Amino acid sequence: MVNKFVTFALFGFLAIFQSTLVQAEDNASGSIESLLEMNRNIEGEFRQVTYDEKGKQLQVSEGVFLLAKPNQFVWDSVTPFSQRIISDGKYITVWDVDLEQATKKPLSGAVGNSPAALLGQPAADVLPHYDVSVLGAEKFRLAPKDDQDLFQALTLSFKNKVISAMSILDTLGQTTVIEFKNVETHEGVAKENFVLDLPANVDVIVEGQ
DSSP, X not given: OOOXXXXXXXXXXXXXXXXXXXXXXXXXXXXXXXXXXXXXXXXXXXXXXXXXXXXXXXXXXXXXXXXXXXXXXXXXXXXXXXXXXXXXXSEXXXXXXXXXXXXXXXXHHHHTTSHHHHHHSOHHHHGGGEEEEEEETTEEEEEESOTTSSEEEEEEEEEXXXXXXXXXXXXXXXXXXXXXXXXXXXXXXXXXXXXXXXXXXXXXXXXOO
């Protein structure tokens, strides 16, 4: 028969441990919320690598980006193929330059609770959709609470309060790692930066209308 004192001590330990976990999760959410808000008006360069479920490298792309609140961003892939993704805050347009084709859709439907929303929308509005855990100093893991999301987990890393990397594990087991470099903050930029003037020969597909 298990000693009652040991049993009560175990329950007491579990209660304290659970309380500590809840407090840690609250602290993690508060910490990452502050960091995300600091990184809503930034620009820099990126390197994006996608791996399959076995760790084999599938694709590498590099380019530049510009983020500005609210929900405005430019994501320019320069190599190996030229692709420009622009959000003006209401619509997002994906332009495949070599294919002479562009797809435009409402931002709400295109982003939702996706990783892009983390850097575009107010952190306080987005973080409730995730379970947040701390992996290390300025490193966090976010797991979507909604099973219908397109990814299983997302890891965000910061260095000196500036975003340095993002890792996304999708539902197919593929992992995309994005490294950010030469990141700088700004006080806001002209809205013209988020207006995409497409050439006449580009075939535009409009979704969600």
